Amino acid sequence: MSNQPEWIYSDKVKDHFMHPRNVLEDESGFAADGKGVIGNIKCGDEMLVVIKVDKSRGVITDCRWRTFGCASAIASTSVLSELAIGKTLEEAYKLGSKDIAKALDGLPEHKIHCSVLGDKALRAAIEDYYVRNGLSDKVARQKEHIVCQCLGITDQEIENEVLEGVRNFYQLQERDKIGTVCGKCKEKAGALIEEYVKKHFSGEA
Amino acid sequence: MTKRKRAVYLDHNATTPLHPQVQNAMRKAMSVFGNPSSLHQFGRQARKLIEDAREEAAAFINARPEEIIFVGSGSEANNTVINLFSCQGSRSCEVPCLDSCRKEIITTSIEHPCVLEASACIKEKGTAVEFLGVDNYGKIDLKQLEEKVSGRTGLVSVMMANNEIGTIQDIGRISRIVHEKGALFHSDAVQAVGKLPVDVKALDVDYLSFSAHKIYGPKGVGALYVRKGAPFCPFILGGHQERGRRAGTENTLGIVGLGKAVAMRREEMKEEAVRLASLKKYLKEGIEKNITDIQFNGHPQDSLPGTLNVSFSGAEGESILLYLDMEGIAVSTGSACASGSLDPSHVLLATGVRQSQAHGSIRMSMGRDTTMQDIEYVVEKLIAVIAHVRKISTVSTGS
Numbered sequence: 001m002s003n004q005p006e007w008i009y010s011d012k013v014k015d016h017f018m019h020p021r022n023v024l025e026d027e028s029g030f031a032a033d034g035k036g037v038i039g040n041i042k043c044g045d046e047m048l049v050v051i052k053v054d055k056s057r058g059v060i061t062d063c064r065w066r067t068f069g070c071a072s073a074i075a076s077t078s079v080l081s082e083l084a085i086g087k088t089l090e091e092a093y094k095l096g097s098k099d100i101a102k103a104l105d106g107l108p109e110h111k112i113h114c115s116v117l118g119d120k121a122l123r124a125a126i127e128d129y130y131v132r133n134g135l136s137d138k139v140a141r142q143k144e145h146i147v148c149q150c151l152g153i154t155d156q157e158i159e160n161e162v163l164e165g166v167r168n169f170y171q172l173q174e175r176d177k178i179g180t181v182c183g184k185c186k187e188k189a190g191a192l193i194e195e196y197v198k199k200h201f202s203g204e205a
Numbered sequence: 206m207t208k209r210k211r212a213v214y215l216d217h218n219a220t221t222p223l224h225p226q227v228q229n230a231m232r233k234a235m236s237v238f239g240n241p242s243s244l245h246q247f248g249r250q251a252r253k254l255i256e257d258a259r260e261e262a263a264a265f266i267n268a269r270p271e272e273i274i275f276v277g278s279g280s281e282a283n284n285t286v287i288n289l290f291s292c293q294g295s296r297s298c299e300v301p302c303l304d305s306c307r308k309e310i311i312t313t314s315i316e317h318p319c320v321l322e323a324s325a326c327i328k329e330k331g332t333a334v335e336f337l338g339v340d341n342y343g344k345i346d347l348k349q350l351e352e353k354v355s356g357r358t359g360l361v362s363v364m365m366a367n368n369e370i371g372t373i374q375d376i377g378r379i380s381r382i383v384h385e386k387g388a389l390f391h392s393d394a395v396q397a398v399g400k401l402p403v404d405v406k407a408l409d410v411d412y413l414s415f416s417a418h419k420i421y422g423p424k425g426v427g428a429l430y431v432r433k434g435a436p437f438c439p440f441i442l443g444g445h446q447e448r449g450r451r452a453g454t455e456n457t458l459g460i461v462g463l464g465k466a467v468a469m470r471r472e473e474m475k476e477e478a479v480r481l482a483s484l485k486k487y488l489k490e491g492i493e494k495n496i497t498d499i500q501f502n503g504h505p506q507d508s509l510p511g512t513l514n515v516s517f518s519g520a521e522g523e524s525i526l527l528y529l530d531m532e533g534i535a536v537s538t539g540s541a542c543a544s545g546s547l548d549p550s551h552v553l554l555a556t557g558v559r560q561s562q563a564h565g566s567i568r569m570s571m572g573r574d575t576t577m578q579d580i581e582y583v584v585e586k587l588i589a590v591i592a593h594v595r596k597i598s599t600v601s602t603g604s
Binding site: 018041046071 | 600
């Protein structure tokens with residue numbers, strides 16, 4: 001209907017929400033080479049991503065998922081699965097929330113941090129693949145670690161936020177909503193901010 | 206999903222469409238532009254409309270016309286009452302202000318945010334505020350209330366019917382307990398007036414808030430009942446309107462709408478409540494029979510006739526809401542996603558619903574235009590939507 005007011009998300013989000021791609025239907029039949037789970041249904045979002053890998057070429061040949069979450073969580077995991085298939089493990093590992101948001105023609109700002117967790121689930125699946133195949137050294141080289149379990153916020157993201165001006169936990173919380181669910185990460189996140197501020201801005205007062 | 210599509214509005218607790226008769230009354234009143242405070246004929250014409258509406262509203266809850274103050278919303282009515290307690294006594298007070306030794310208010314953890322926020326605000330200004338918990342059905346514990354109300358308590362505020370889960374409190378018993386300790390009692394009856402019989406004298410309340418747009422009246426107008434002789438201090442200052450209790454030129458058109466809405470409720474409410482209760486029973490059974498791993502929230506009996514709140518395990522509320530929206534069905538959710546915060550409904554959490562269940566909750570609130578065909582359609586679509594959401598969810602259920 002043309003007289004319908006605009007939907008809250010882009011048409012691309014709507015399309016992926018209404019017609020999700022690559023949903024994992026039969027987990028036991030899929031025989032995944034790598035599996036990653038991120039989030040927590042207590043927090044409102046949980047994602048599972050499984051991959052199949054062409055071992056000789058190191059390329060993701062299939063990527064399936066399941067998501068408990070809102071429309072943007074579902075659409076973002078769906079579009080991520082399309083982005084991941086055909087990429088090398090290294091390329092896929094670099095996919096981030098910005099790539100997902102871009103592929104969806106944008107997402108509301110407040111939705112990016114709380115609902116776009118698929119990229120992290122994919123990285124977890126890739127790491128799982130590395131571990132299963134005796135390539136654990138590759139995992140160690142990927143320095144990112146999750147700090148806030150509920151929202152999947154990583155140390156690298158915190159470092160980026162510091163570079164963009166965040167100086168304490170509360171400023172970070174304003175932007176990322178970190179620690180607003182269970183609050184367990186507050187101390188760790190605070191210490192990291194201090195560390196990154198020292199690392200990048202030790203010259204400042 | 207099938208092509209069959211209709212528009213089914215099941216969000217009457219959020220707001221309601223204007224009753225056709227209310228529209229007529231308001232259309233007529235649109236040409237009345239005089240300031241009700243003016244002494245000339247234009248003013249008197251507006252004044253007459255307002256006072257007629259006041260009589261209508263007062264009679265509906267068994268109050269006297271002079272006990273009704275028209276305000277801008279249910280939220281304003283609630284804020285006005287909660288803020289009485291930060292009053293230190295001033296020239297604006299129409300009655301001597303509250304006893305200074307009674308500087309504590311008690312409310313509940315399932316109130317509307319306007320009561321919770323107003324209470325949090327006066328707490329910062331030095332008023333002690335206590336929050337009563339509720340049981341799994343959303344009822345407050347009367348024993349706990351009895352223990353908490355003391356000689357220090359100035360006001361107790363308990364909502365009559367909850368907007369999210371529909372649970373109705375035993376207001377008469379609560380007011381008795383409160384008055385025995387000499388405190389004042391307020392009830393936010395925004396979801397109750399016009400859906401249940403409300404008699405302020407029988408219930409013995411000192412203050413009571415209600416709103417027009419929840420009962421097929423216009424938005425932007427509400428009413429506050431203040432028992433004759435109850436302490437009062439205006440929230441909005443600077444005018445003699447509403448007997449000096451609420452400054453600002455009266456919203457004549459809105460007040461006419463409220464009056465007509467109440468008049469129509471008087472005619473239709475009783476029959477509608479019976480009809481909605483049977484629709485709700487059908488909806489509840491339809492869900493129960495066809496969808497596994499569900500949980501109904503709220504009180505099984507003492508509940509608003511048209512309100513049903515249900516949690517679906519493994520399905521997230523905003524997704525359910527938006528998939529239903531695609532089928533033309535409008536509902537609301539207690540999921541965090543829809544609210545823009547990360548916490549699911551404070552009401553559901555207060556009733557002991559687990560966070561994961563609260564994220565998967567849907568509220569369906571029916572009204573005068575809801576038909577049996579609508580409910581059949583909703584059950585049919587809900588079965589398909591829940592199956593779909595669960596299929597793509599990380600949480601597998603037994604279905």
